[in-house]
Amino acid sequence: MIYLDANATTPLLPEVLDAMLPWLREGFHNPNASYRGAKEARKAIDEARAQVAALIGATPDEIVFTGGGTESTNTALKWLARLVGRKTGKVVTSAIEHSAVLKPVETFGEVGYPVTLAGVDGGGRLKLDEYQAACEAAKEGGGLASVMWANNETGVIQPVEEAGAIAKENGLAFHTDAIQAVGKIAVNVRAAPVDFLSLSAHKFHGPKGVGALYIRGGARFEPLLRGGGQEKDRRSGTENTAGIVGLGKAAELAMARLAAGETPRALRNAFEAKVVELVQGATVNGDLLHRLPGTSHLSFTGCEAAGLLILLDDAGVACSAGSACMTGKQQPSHVQKAMGFPDAKAKSSLRFGFSCLNTMEEAMEAAAAVAKAVEKLRKVQGGSTGPVVVYSA
Ligand SMILES: Cc1ncc(COP(=O)(O)O)c(C=O)c1O
Known part of the structure; x- marks a missing residue:
């Protein structure tokens, strides 16, 4: 079989599997416990956090591990919608987003947030004039904008830096679904005015069901999942140590490939x-x-x-x-x-x-x-x- 569907998912790299296996066997301990095995799991999670942060130019404390890309986008968007408030808030996004953005955005529309989907040109790139007009219209009352870094169907890279800057000029919070871009091209959260960024391990040779949400340091945030207060109370639930270690390893390998121009x-x-x-x-x-x-x-x-x-x-x-x-x-x-x-x-x-x-x-x-x-x-x-x-x- 010649596998040419890497935008749907990618095979796990052997190095990633090797990094994960010990955490499924002897390293099974709950990282929140106090004995030695638990502390080792905690250390492995923190190493993975640093690896993911390095891949996107963030600091480790800006990375929250999630159960995949869809959880990341939903967490960011639902919080942002709550932040801007139902009475006045507006949502601006693009017509070509993945359903992991369009579906949550649809639910905002149903409860009364005006939603604008900016169009794209024939080459599948965001029409910045339409997007800008929508952001300007959202300025009064506040809101949020979300533009994907690269499209999953066409692979077209969107003008995220400009889109983020326009959002900021108009006082809007900005999220980017970078799930197709991270690990494949250079993505740096310091080079673009991004408040929230979603990524997913299985798109760059990591395991499925694990991802991360970048939350810019200092950005206001409330979690989607509440419970035991893991991830510094930003995403509750016992950590998926093996999955997180796999994500970290996949990030490290992707960074090396990008540095080598592979x-x-x-x-x-x-x-x-x-x-x-x-x-x-x-x-x-x-x-x-x-x-x-x-x-x-x-x-x-x-x-x-x-x-x-x-x-x-x-x-x-x-x-x-x-x-x-x-x-x-x-x-x-x-x-x-x-x-x-x-x-x-x-x-x-x-x-x-x-x-x-x-x-x-x-x-x-x-x-x-x-x-x-x-x-x-x-x-x-x-x-x-x-x-x-x-x-x-
Ligand atoms: C652009 C984009 N956003 C979101 C997702 C959802 O990610 P996950 O499969 O990790 O939930 C995908 C995966 O297909 C995607 O391509």
Whole structure:
């Protein structure tokens, strides 16, 4: 199997598993207890905190461990909404956010917060003028803004520094969902005016079900989960020591890869070039100047993505149509809609996600498999794309 769905999740690196295993075996102690084993677990958690902080340019006390990306975004957004107050608060975000942001934001809308979704251009980048107007409109009464660092479907990197600065100019708190960006490109919370940042281990070769929320030092905050007061009362619940150690190790390894300039960019570019060479009517989507190095979003005229996915699966290539969370829903992706893609294009698009574990041989083999699948499907479909199919992390 050639695994090209790194935006959905990534395989655990062997070094990460090795770092985790002792904490699932003999290192099982509750880190909040007072004996030696517990103290060792506490020390391991604090080391992981420093590793995660280093990856994003934060200080360790600004990192709160969570049960994954979705918990991080919900924690930040729900607190920010409470902070600004129901009577006057407004919420500004983008139309292309992940459901881990859009769904909580929807619930604010239901209870009376005016919500504005700023649009994106045809390349999938935030329209800063629309976003700025929305932030200015939210200035009176206060509010919050949330803009993702990079999009999960297209890989397009958003102008987060500008978006954060505009939020701050208008007195709004600013959160960024950096779940697709952290570990893949340089993300530094000191370089952007970010109050809250969400990240998730499994997107950069760490374990699933563990993430972190960066909370800028001095920012007001109240927890989503209350209980035993762990994480300095910012996220209660006995710590997932093994998961947290895995996140820390994955962060350390990602930092080393970034420092060494190791990215899957060359693989992704070679794959795209080959596909475009072999397949007539293949287009590369998204702002080419602002893309994650491992993401490729392609459309194939006259070819239904659902059919392609089946043929590629048969050929041993794992990829997605849109985002993994939406696979199985009979609707085109909200991201492609926001980019103005006609339905026919939206339903003929696939997402390929490369990681540091892929090889050039795999990239070339996958490109050939794509070309074969398109050819086969075009013959069967005779160039017509049926009803709108679906979308999926
Ligand atoms: C941009 C983005 N935000 C949020 C999430 C949710 O993260 P998690 O799977 O860790 O809950 C994902 C994962 O698909 C994502 O890609």
